[in-house]
Amino acid sequence: MSIFAVKEQMDALVAELNQHTYNYYVLAMPTIADYEFDKKLEELAKLEKEHPEFADPNSPTQKVGGDITKNFITVKHKWPMLSLGNTYNEQDLRDFDERVRKAIGDDFEYVCELKFDGLSISLTYENVVLVRAVTRGDGTQGDDVTSNIKTIHTIPHHLKGDEIPDIFEIRGEVFMHRAAFEKLNKEREELGEVAYANPRNFAAGTVKMQDSKEVSKRPLDCFLYALNSEKQLFKTHWESLQTVKKWGFNVSDHSKLVNNIDDVLEFISEWENQRFKLSYDIDGIVIKVNSYAQQQELGFTAKSPRWAISYKYKAAEVQTVLEKVTYQVGRTGAVTPVANLKPVLLAGTTVKRATLHNADEIIRLGLHENDTVFVEKGGEIIPKIIKVNLEQRKSTALPIVYTNHCPECETTLIRKEGEVAFYCPNDEGCPPQIVGKIQHFIGRKAMNIDGLGDETIEAFYQRGLVSHISDLYFLKEKADKLKTIERFGEKSIENMLKGIEDSKQMTFEKLLFGLGIRYVGETVAKKLARGLKNIDNLAKASIEELTAVDEIGGRIAESIQDYFSKPEHLQQIVLLKAAGLQFEVAENEVLLQSDKLIGKTFVISGVFEKHSREELKAIIEENGGKILSGISAKLDFLVAGDNMGPSKLEKATKLNVPLISEEQLIEMIEL
Ligand code: IVH
Numbered sequence: 167m168s169i170f171a172v173k174e175q176m177d178a179l180v181a182e183l184n185q186h187t188y189n190y191y192v193l194a195m196p197t198i199a200d201y202e203f204d205k206k207l208e209e210l211a212k213l214e215k216e217h218p219e220f221a222d223p224n225s226p227t228q229k230v231g232g233d234i235t236k237n238f239i240t241v242k243h244k245w246p247m248l249s250l251g252n253t254y255n256e257q258d259l260r261d262f263d264e265r266v267r268k269a270i271g272d273d274f275e276y277v278c279e280l281k282f283d284g285l286s287i288s289l290t291y292e293n294v295v296l297v298r299a300v301t302r303g304d305g306t307q308g309d310d311v312t313s314n315i316k317t318i319h320t321i322p323h324h325l326k327g328d329e330i331p332d333i334f335e336i337r338g339e340v341f342m343h344r345a346a347f348e349k350l351n352k353e354r355e356e357l358g359e360v361a362y363a364n365p366r367n368f369a370a371g372t373v374k375m376q377d378s379k380e381v382s383k384r385p386l387d388c389f390l391y392a393l394n395s396e397k398q399l400f401k402t403h404w405e406s407l408q409t410v411k412k413w414g415f416n417v418s419d420h421s422k423l424v425n426n427i428d429d430v431l432e433f434i435s436e437w438e439n440q441r442f443k444l445s446y447d448i449d450g451i452v453i454k455v456n457s458y459a460q461q462q463e464l465g466f467t468a469k470s471p472r473w474a475i476s477y478k479y480k481a482a483e484v485q486t487v488l489e490k491v492t493y494q495v496g497r498t499g500a501v502t503p504v505a506n507l508k509p510v511l512l513a514g515t516t517v518k519r520a521t522l523h524n525a526d527e528i529i530r531l532g533l534h535e536n537d538t539v540f541v542e543k544g545g546e547i548i549p550k551i552i553k554v555n556l557e558q559r560k561s562t563a564l565p566i567v568y569t570n571h572c573p574e575c576e577t578t579l580i581r582k583e584g585e586v587a588f589y590c591p592n593d594e595g596c597p598p599q600i601v602g603k604i605q606h607f608i609g610r611k612a613m614n615i616d617g618l619g620d621e622t623i624e625a626f627y628q629r630g631l632v633s634h635i636s637d638l639y640f641l642k643e644k645a646d647k648l649k650t651i652e653r654f655g656e657k658s659i660e661n662m663l664k665g666i667e668d669s670k671q672m673t674f675e676k677l678l679f680g681l682g683i684r685y686v687g688e689t690v691a692k693k694l695a696r697g698l699k700n701i702d703n704l705a706k707a708s709i710e711e712l713t714a715v716d717e718i719g720g721r722i723a724e725s726i727q728d729y730f731s732k733p734e735h736l737q738q739i740v741l742l743k744a745a746g747l748q749f750e751v752a753e754n755e756v757l758l759q760s761d762k763l764i765g766k767t768f769v770i771s772g773v774f775e776k777h778s779r780e781e782l783k784a785i786i787e788e789n790g791g792k793i794l795s796g797i798s799a800k801l802d803f804l805v806a807g808d809n810m811g812p813s814k815l816e817k818a819t820k821l822n823v824p825l826i827s828e829e830q831l832i833e834m835i836e837l
Contacts, residue, residue, distance in 0.1 A: 172213065173220045179210040181584030183226040223719025238309035238374075243288060244335060245394045247302045249469060250452065250476040256431060259453070262475045263427040269472070270460045277403050278433040279421045280441075281450040281476050282389055284341030285370045287315060289390075292333050294325040301373065311373050315340070317382035322414040323833075330413055331395050338390035338416075342369040343445045346385045353687055361523070365447055382762070383689070387446070390415045402456045423456065434477055439514065441479070450478040482513035483542045485555055488533065491522065491566050493573040497602025498684060499589040501579060503528060503568065505539070505551055513543045520549045524586045525568040534563040574598055594734055600634075601627050603682045607635045611688055612680030613672050616665035617658065625651055635681075636738050638666055639745035670746045674700070677747055681735075684725045692758065693717050694726075700750035701739060705730040762835050763791030767800065771814050772807025774828045779807075782831065789835050797823060805831050 167175070183206055186198045198206075207227060214221040253259050266274070288308070290298040299315035301308040315321060318340065347365035354361050362368040372384045393399070393406045400406040404423050411417040422433055434451050441448050455461050455473040464473040487508040494502045503522040510517055520541055522528055531554060533539075538558035543549040571578055572590035574597055579588040593599050604623050608615040615638075626632045629651065631644060641648065641663065648659050672680075678701075679691035686694065697715035698704045704726065712723035729735055743749055768786050770779050770793065777785070782805060783793055794801055797817045804818045806825045818825060826834075 169217075172217055176210065176213050176217070176220050176222075177583060179206060179213070180222050180225050183207060183210065184584055187226060220720070222721055223717070238311060240303070240307050241298065241300045241310045242307045243300065243303075243305070247286060247288060247305045247308070247337070248466065248471060249305070250474055251470050252450075253475055253477050254480065259430065259434075259475070259477060260427060262453075263430075265472070266455060266464065270455075270463050274460050275402075275404075275456040276424050276427075276430055277407075277421055277454045277456050278424055278430055279391060279452045279454065280389075280418055280437065280444075280448045281452045281478075282339035282341050282418075283364075283366050283447040283449040284339040284388075285366070285373060287311075287338055287340050287373075287388065289315070289321065289336050289338070290333070291325060291330075291336070294330050296321065296323050309374070313378040314373055314375065314381045315388075317378055318386045318388050320416040321388050325413045327413045331397065331399060334393065334395035334399075336390050336410060336415065337392040337394070338388050340369055340373055340386055340388045341365060341446050342372070342384070342386055344447065345445060350384060382760070388416060389418045391417070391452075398458060401458060403454055403458065403461075404456050438479060442513065448479075450476050452476045481542045483540055483552070484510050484512050484517075485538055485540055486510040486517070488535075488537045488539050488551075490535075491528070491533070493569055495572060495574050495590055495596060495598040495602075497599060497606050497682060499591065499593055499596065499599050500587040501569070501572065501590060502587075505533075507539070507541065510541070512541060512549060515543075517541060517543070517549050520551050522551070525581075525588060526586060528566055528568055533566040534559055535566060536560070536563060572596060597627070604632060604635055604638070606682045607680040608638070609680075612676055613669045614676070615662075615669045617661035617663075618665055622654075622662070625654075634738055634741075636741035636745065639670075639742065639747075641666065670748070672748060674748050674751050677742075677749065678704075681729075681738075683729045685722045686726065690718065690722060695751055701743075702749075705736070705739075758790055759788045760835065761790045763789040765790075766802045767792045767794045768803050768805055768831075769794050769797055769801055769814075770805045770807075772810035774807040776828055782828065785831070785835065797821065799823075803831075 183203070186203055210225065211227045214225060214227060251262075253262060286302045288298075288300045288302070289296060290300075296312075296316065298310060299312045299321075300310055303309060316323060342365040344365055347362070347368050351361045351368065362371060368384070369386055372381055372386060375381050390410060391407070392403075393410055400409065404421075407417050407421060420437075424430055424433065430451075430453050437448070437451060453475050455464060461471070461473040464471070466472060489506045489508055492504050492506055494504055496502065502524070505520045505522050507518055507520060520539075522531075522533075531539075531551060533551075533554065538555040540552045540555060541549050542552045568588070569579070572592065575590065575592050575595055577590050577592040577596065580591050581588045590596050590599065593603075601624055604627070605620045607613055608618050608623065618638075623632065626641075629647070631641065631647060632638060645659065645663075648654060649656070673695075675692045675695035678695055679686065679688050693716050694704060694712075697718075698707060698711075707726070709720070709723045709727065712718050712726055713720060739749070763786060768791050770782050770786075774782065786793060786805075797804060797814060799821045801818075801821070801823045803826050804814070804823050805828065806815070806818075807828065815825075
C-alpha cells in the first residue's frame with residue numbers, strides 16, 4: 167500500500183469510528199455492533215503503531231467514550247452494588263412506606279438525599295489510605311479505576327481523624343459540575359470533537375479513560391453516600407454520614423433526617439424547583455430507612471434493597487411550534503443551527519429557542535417546517551428538542567434542509583472530513599468571526615483586558631473602529647471618535663485605554679491563546695510557549711519541531727503552520743509587536759505545568775533523597791503552589807526531609823500542619 171493510501175485509510179477509520187461513537191453516546195443510536203467497532207479500533211491502533219507520523223492525537227484510540235477500551239482490571243465487589251427501585255408519583259411512595267411499616271412497624275426515620283446524576287463508585291480504604299476505586303460494572307464486579315479517581319480533588323487519599331476502621335468501603339457518585347461540562351464540551355466542539363450529551367456521559371467517559379493525566383484535566387467531583395464495613399460501626403445511616411464527613415469525605419449538606427412519608431414528600435417538592443439552582447444535575451431523591459438494624463430487618467430483593475427507594479423527577483417537557491431554524495456563526499466560523507420556537511412556559515422560564523447542535527441533529531429529528539416539537543429542560547440551561555409530534559405535521563410540510571451558505575456573509579460552507587460542524591471559510595470578511603476573534607482576544611482567559619467587554623467590541627466594529635486585534639492598540643489615537651459612542655463616557659474611555667495599555671505586559675502564553683489559532687486552546691498555548699519560547703520560533707517551526715513539543719499532534723501542528731502561512735496573520739503580528747506586546751517567554755516567568763497545587767501553601771525543610779530543596783521549590787511553583795517562609799496555622803503542608811530542625815517539627819505538630827514526604831508531594835502532582 168502506498169504511504170498516501172495508508173494515511174487515507176487511517177483518516178477514513180478515524181472519521182468512521184468518530185461517527186459511530188457519536189451515534190452511540192450522543193444520539194444513543196448505535197449503528198455498529200460492539201464487536202465490529204472493536205475490530206475497527208484495533209485495526210486503527212495497529213496502523214497508528216506502524217505509522218505514528220500519521221496518528222491523529224485525537225484519534226478514537228486515544229479517547230474513551232464509555233466502555234470502548236476495556237483495559238482495566240476487573241474487581242469483584244465485596245458487597246454487591248445494587249440499584250434502587252424507582253417511583254414517579256406520590257402513590258408509589260406511599261406504597262413503599264406501607265411496605266416498610268408492615269415489616270418494621272411505625273417507629274422509624276427516613277433520610278432524604280439528593281439523587282446525584284453521575285456514576286457510582288466504590289472506594290476502599292485500608293489503614294486510612296485509599297487503596298482501590300472500582301466502578302459499579304454489572305453490580306457484581308467492576309473496573310479498577312483507582313488512578314483516575316485519585317485525580318478527583320474532593321476524594322481524600324489519606325483520611326484524618328480517630329477511630330477510623332482499618333478497612334472499609336465507601337460508595338458515592340462521581341459527577342461533573344454543569345459549568346465545567348459546558349465549558350469543556352464547548353472546547354471539544356471547537357476542536358471538532360464529538361460533544362457529550364450531558365454531564366453524566368462526560369463524567370462516565372472520563373472515569374473510563376486510559377490516561378489519568380487526561381482525566382486530571384477534566385474536573386470531576388464526588389459525593390459519598392453509603393458506608394460498608396465488616397463490623398457495624400454505627401447505629402444509623404445519618405450518624406455514619408456525619409462521621410465520614412469528619413474523616414474528610416465530601417458529603418452533601420442537603421440531606422435531611424425526617425420522621426414520616428409526609429415529610430419525605432415535602433422534601434421532594436422543595437427540591438423539584440430548587441434543583442435547578444444547584445451547580446450539578448440531580449435526577450431525583452433517594453429515600454433510605456435510617457436505622458441499620460431496621461435496614462437489616464427489611465433486607466433485599468434480588469435487585470435492590472427494601473429499605474431504600476428513589477423518586478425520579480420528570481424532565482419538564484412541553485409541546486410548541488418550530489417557527490424557523492436560524493444559524494449562528496461562531497468565532498471559528500462554525501455554523502450552529504438554532505430552533506426558534508413559539509414562546510412557551512417551561513420549568514418557570516419562557517423558552518423561545520432550543521439548540522440543534524449540528525446538521526446531523528436536524529436529520530436525526532427529521533425536522534420539517536412548522537413541526538410541533540417536544541421540548542425538554544433537564545438540568546441544562548438551554549432546552550432541547552426531544553422529538554417531533556408527527557400527528558401534528560401537515561402533509562405538505564417540507565423538510566428543513568441545513569443551509570449551504572453563511573447566513574452572515576453568504577459564503578458557501580465547508581465541512582471537513584470527519585467533523586460534524588459546517589464552517590464558513592471567510593474568516594477575514596465574515597462579521598461575527600471578526601468580532602468573535604477580537605472578543606476572544608480580550609477575554610478573561612486570554613488578554614483579560616479591563617474596561618472592555620463584548621458589547622463594546624461589537625459597537626466599535628459597527629463604527630469601523632476595530633476590525634483586527636491590532637486595532638485595539640491604536641484606539642487611543644481615535645479618542646475623538648470614541649467619545650461619540652453612546653454611554654461611553656470619559657471615565658470609561660480612560661479605564662479602557664489603561665486596560666489596553668496594561669495588557670501589553672500579558673504573558674506570551676496568554677497572548678498566544680488570544681490569537682485564536684484553531685486547536686490552540688489554553689493548555690496547548692502553554693505547551694507551545696514553553697517549548698518554543700517565542701513567536702518567531704513558532705512561526706518557522708517545522709511539523710517535526712512542533713510535534714516534538716509535549717502533547718502537540720499532527721492536527722495542531724498543521725493548524726499552526728496554516729495560521730502562519732497567511733500574510734494577514736503575519737501582518738497582525740508585526741503590528742502587535744510594534745505596539746509592544748510580549749511575544750516571548752519572560753526569563754523569570756514561572757511557567758505553570760499544571761494547576762494541581764493552586765491555592766496550596768508549602769514549607770520545605772530538611773534534606774531530600776531525590777531532589778534538592780531548590781528543585782522541590784520549582785516543582786511546587788510550577789504546579790501553582792506557593793512557598794511560605796515560616797510555619798503558621800495557614801500552612802497547608804510541610805514537606806519534610808531528613809535532619810529537619812526539631813523546633814519546626816514541634817511547631818508543625820502543634821498547629822496540626824500535615825507533614826508530607828518528597829514522594830507524597832510528587833504523587834500530588836502526578837495524579
Ligand atoms: S444509595 C443500594 N444514594 O443511584 C443502592 N444512590 O438507582 C444504594 N445515586 O447506583 C445507593 N445518588 O449510582 C444512593 N444519594 C444517593 C444517590 C445514589 C445517586 C445513584 C447510585 C445508585 C443509583 C441507584
